[in-house]
Amino acid sequence: AQSVTQPDIHITVSEGASLELRCNYSYGATPYLFWYVQSPGQGLQLLLKYFSGDTLVQGIKGFEAEFKRSQSSFNLRKPSVHWSDAAEYFCAVGVGGNKLVFGAGTILRVKS
Amino acid sequence: SAVISQKPSRDICQRGTSLTIQCQVDSQVTMMFWYRQQPGQSLTLIATANQGSEATYESGFVIDKFPISRPNLTFSTLTVSNMSPEDSSIYLCSGGDGIGYTFGSGTRLTVV
Numbered sequence: 001a002q003s004v005t006q007p008d009i010h011i012t013v014s015e016g017a018s019l020e021l022r023c024n025y026s027y028g029a030t031p032y033l034f035w036y037v038q039s040p041g042q043g044l045q046l047l048l049k050y051f052s053g054d055t056l057v058q059g060i061k062g063f064e065a066e067f068k069r070s071q072s073s074f075n076l077r078k079p080s081v082h083w084s085d086a087a088e089y090f091c092a093v094g095v096g097g098n099k100l101v102f103g104a105g106t107i108l109r110v111k112s
Numbered sequence: 113s114a115v116i117s118q119k120p121s122r123d124i125c126q127r128g129t130s131l132t133i134q135c136q137v138d139s140q141v142t143m144m145f146w147y148r149q150q151p152g153q154s155l156t157l158i159a160t161a162n163q164g165s166e167a168t169y170e171s172g173f174v175i176d177k178f179p180i181s182r183p184n185l186t187f188s189t190l191t192v193s194n195m196s197p198e199d200s201s202i203y204l205c206s207g208g209d210g211i212g213y214t215f216g217s218g219t220r221l222t223v224v
Contacts (some may be wrong), residue, residue: 025206036215042217042218042221043116043118043204043215043216043217043218044155044204045215046113046214046215054147090154090155097160097161097168098143098210098213099145099157100145100155100157100206101157102154102156103153103154104153104154105154
């Protein structure tokens with residue numbers, strides 16, 4: 001069955017430091033992969049998505065993610081974190097019928 | 113990308129009652145979905161809202177509990193019926209025309 005694993009429930013980084021959020025997926029076919037961000041009390045905002053082509057994907061707010069098929073991973077990165085990046089981040093894989101399967105989420109805390 | 117409006121944004125309901133959540137998209141979209149996010153959890157797909165026909169429910173969700181309507185390509189409703197405290201969650205609508213969709217800001221439901 002399709003699944004998404006986000007190994008880190010919480011991550012704390014200092015403002016200005018780099019960030020990497022991990023995501024591993026299990027899916028039999030070529031995956032469509034996504035990262036969403038959810039601020040407290042808000043809905044989900046799409047950060048970036050991978051369908052095919054270049055395995056390094058650029059998104060909004062300075063985020064990028066790299067698809068590594070050999071590792072079944074799609075890790076999210078940002079070179080310098082801002083306090084406003086504190087939120088919960090969800091990785092998702094697109095499955096049949098255009099549905100999404102989500103990971104459990106990673107809560108990012110930013111310390112000043 | 114489509115813009116999705118959901119209402120109500122939050123509600124507190126008595127057990128045994130029903131609540132209907134509305135989802136309005138600012139453009140016609142092929143696919144619409146309803147998700148549930150239980151407290152501290154990730155998103156789980158409830159059903160795919162099909163225009164002009166019965167919704168397609170995921171395992172563990174039934175039409176009697178979560179009736180869904182989709183009368184046209186821009187609008188859908190989800191009803192949470194005969195509510196119990198276990199139904200306290202955020203309910204999110206999602207829609208779009210390709211893989212990776214826009215989400216509404218969610219309806220935060222508390223059942224007392």
